[in-house]
Amino acid sequence: MSTAPQLVVHRDKELMAQAAAARLITRIVDAQASRGSASVVLTGGRNGNGLLAALAAAPARDAIDWGRLDLWWGDERFLPEGDPERNVTQAREALLDSVPLDPKRVHAMPASDGPHGTDVDAAAAAYAEELAQAAGPENHGPVPAFDVLMLGVGPDTHVASLFPELPAVRETERTVVGVHGAPKPPPTRVTLTLPAIRAAREVWLLAAGEDKAKAAAIALSGAGEIQAPAAGAYGRSRTLWLLDGTAASQLPRSLYPPASA
Numbered sequence: 001m002s003t004a005p006q007l008v009v010h011r012d013k014e015l016m017a018q019a020a021a022a023r024l025i026t027r028i029v030d031a032q033a034s035r036g037s038a039s040v041v042l043t044g045g046r047n048g049n050g051l052l053a054a055l056a057a058a059p060a061r062d063a064i065d066w067g068r069l070d071l072w073w074g075d076e077r078f079l080p081e082g083d084p085e086r087n088v089t090q091a092r093e094a095l096l097d098s099v100p101l102d103p104k105r106v107h108a109m110p111a112s113d114g115p116h117g118t119d120v121d122a123a124a125a126a127y128a129e130e131l132a133q134a135a136g137p138e139n140h141g142p143v144p145a146f147d148v149l150m151l152g153v154g155p156d157t158h159v160a161s162l163f164p165e166l167p168a169v170r171e172t173e174r175t176v177v178g179v180h181g182a183p184k185p186p187p188t189r190v191t192l193t194l195p196a197i198r199a200a201r202e203v204w205l206l207a208a209g210e211d212k213a214k215a216a217a218i219a220l221s222g223a224g225e226i227q228a229p230a231a232g233a234y235g236r237s238r239t240l241w242l243l244d245g246t247a248a249s250q251l252p253r254s255l256y257p258p259a260s261a
């Protein structure tokens with residue numbers, strides 16, 4: 001059952017990143033208070049990394065019990081360990097290296113020089129197995145019930161590494177697949193699929209910048225998920241679009257409350 005998207009529009013991308021970081025702190029603290037731990041899926045890209053940098057600078061940052069937080073990724077560029085273009089490398093620089101996470105609870109996607117070598121499909125299958133091992137009987141399918149799954153939105157409406165019309169967005173069974181020939185470099189990637197994304201309690205889509213305005217308008221106007229993957233990204237209890245004013249500029253004004261100043 002898809003949850004209708006809620007929209008929050010912020011004045012600019014810096015405020016959107018700061019507000020989203022504050023929202024994430026609260027969500028994690030609440031999850032840890034009620035269940036003893038929290039599980040979050042990170043996204044790559046400028047908006048995703050901007051949120052992590054804002055979180056690193058947030059005064060309330062250490063309200064989070066970093067040792068009881070599981071971090072997963074929505075997608076990863078299939079490059080060697082430590083490559084500056086890998087999402088996990090950028091996340092470490094933005095936040096992860098400055099907080100006391102439990103390394104066993106940081107679930108990076110495999111690198112192209114890891115145990116699976118350059119076999120991206122084997123790497124994807126291994127990550128799917130890691131997710132299945134982490135899932136419990138209370139979960140909806142072979143992935144943990146992520147508290148928050150974040151997705152940057154591409155100018156073509158892609159999310160994670162699910163690109164319009166390509167095979168990965170059409171996947172209905174597997175939770176993780178390899179991507180060959182992605183239009184956004186690098187071409188080879190590992191990605192969660194829509195079924196895995198939809199297992200999350202909350203899905204937050206991050207869209208700031210004028211290059212996202214058309215994508216937001218398409219994805220929120222009833223487009224199909226194959227042509228507009230962002231339209232198919234929704235959570236079990238909440239789907240939240242976090243935008244700035246420029247990314248919301250092509251949306252009907254009735255679609256969102258007054259932008260936060």
Ligand SMILES: O=C(O)[C@H](O)[C@@H](O)[C@H](O)[C@H](O)COP(=O)(O)O
Pocket residue numbers: 043044045046047048075076077087151152153154155158159160161184
């Ligand atoms: O690996 C990636 O590139 C990201 O996971 C990708 O899905 C990203 O989130 C979008 O392309 C938006 O990126 P920007 O925020 O930089 O526009």
